[in-house]
Amino acid sequence: MGAVRARYDERVGSGALTGDAAQAEAASRLDALAVALSAPQKRGLFSKPPEPVRGVYLWGGVGRGKSMLMDMFFAEAKISPKRRVHFHEFMAEVHERLDVWRKMGEADRKRSPWRVKDAGDDPIAPVARQIASEARLLCFDEFQVTQIADAMILARLFDAVFAHGVTVVATSNRQPDDLYKDGINRALFLPFIQRLKERCDVVELASARDYRLDRLVEAPVWYAPLGVGSAAALDMAWTRLTLGAEPQHCVLTVKGRKLEVAREAAGVARFTFEELCARPLGSIDYLAIAATFHTLILEGIPLLTPDRRNEAARFVSLIDALYEARVKLVASAAAEPDRLYTDGDGAFEFQRTASRLFEMRSASYMAEERRSLPEN
Structure with missing residues (x-):
């Protein structure tokens, strides 16, 4: 039994939680990810970043215990650097960083440690490089997409972040296929959903109780x-x-x-x-x-x-x-x-x-x- 499941069982045993089979299964899945993240990673050919460990997208209704399980996982994940952030805040930061890069002069861009050769004026690549430098494990609370400004950049942004070897774990009230549902120009957002499912195991926290x-x-x-x-x-x-x-x-x-x-x-x-x-x-x-x-x-x-x-x-x-x-x-x-x-x-x-x-x-x-x- 891994550390996440052990923490969960300890809280159930103390009476702080009511035992729930779906929560226990999700804890075990997060344990498997924590173990994979702790294993040594070999560099790719020609010093390319290693393929990131496949992450977890944990979704389910309100009140099912997703954030509690994220707490346990994040505390036990033996990887550095790691970051946990509310998805709304993360996307606000992304837009701010994109704006800063767009306003930089050419000389400042060339001196920047986040500069990506052959990226031209595209700010996505340097911003993704900066994000990847801050976290090998990126954990999102409350993953949801409602703004068209977010939807239009997510596929390219996360393609670049994954290419730098970052593992993503997220909690959400929606399954991936329902993200940005009925949003403007949603067809342009669909590649991101596919990419998310390729890079993360989708785990439903299917507890019947709220x-x-x-x-x-x-x-x-x-x-x-x-x-x-x-x-x-x-x-x-x-x-x-x-x-x-x-x-x-x-x-x-x-x-x-x-x-x-x-x-x-x-x-x-x-x-x-x-x-x-x-x-x-x-x-x-x-x-x-x-x-x-x-x-x-x-x-x-x-x-x-x-x-x-x-x-x-x-x-x-x-x-x-x-x-x-x-x-x-x-x-x-x-x-x-x-x-x-x-x-x-x-x-x-x-x-x-x-x-x-x-x-x-x-x-x-x-x-x-x-x-x-x-x-x-």
Whole structure:
């Protein structure tokens, strides 16, 4: 038995997890990959990079434990350098690097350590070389493709990354054939899907249970008033909903601006009210959050007095975005929704938001599938 499966069985034995045959099988498959990565690799002919070890594309519904298994695998993978990153953040970085290369002068390009001979003005080759220098193992959380700008470069980018000997492991809610489904010019994206299936074993985490939903309905999702008890309840909710996955940091790029997500794991993002509603964010930022995460934990919603009407307006926009996407909300607040904002500009209109907040606590809302939002 390998280290990943041993970690998994240890957590089942301790009672932290419920044993699941599909999770156990996926753990064993990730063990096999960890062993292959630890084996010495021979250089190819004429010092070409070795063929990368075949990776894993682990997919399944929300709440099946994909991020938890990725945690275990990444910790046990004996290869360096390695990197784990949210796919949305990775693609934002790629576009930024492509832009930097395009703006470089010819002299600077020639001096760059990432220059690829005979690549001409094409920025894909040097950017792929730079990515490969940073990671022999590249692990993606939440692999999804919704933007045409991403779809049009992925095949060429990953062809080049694979050519440098990089192994890819990814978790996703979609099987490869459903990536960028119904997207603009999808025919141009299909070679990437084929390449992904050639370079990664596609493993379905076919658990029948949505453990996230089980954990959402087994405890309240709205904690009031604020205090030590509500803070502790949110900490417990975080652990419960992420199946104990390690929190990650990621950056969402929204119309060229960076939106920091200090804590996210297993498709769950955690923010304070101040982080989301006391800063100059707008509906486009909240839509980006709703499109990226299936559950939001929001800490410290205060009473929305007249002098906080701007924060109240942002909170309304946030809840609208979450509601339309059917994102699940777990929150701590100073009061019940209908007592949060009773006086001031917009207080009457806030009744609609309060109604939505009550609905978002219902079992029927919890059981609804997440909805895709229009591309921003």
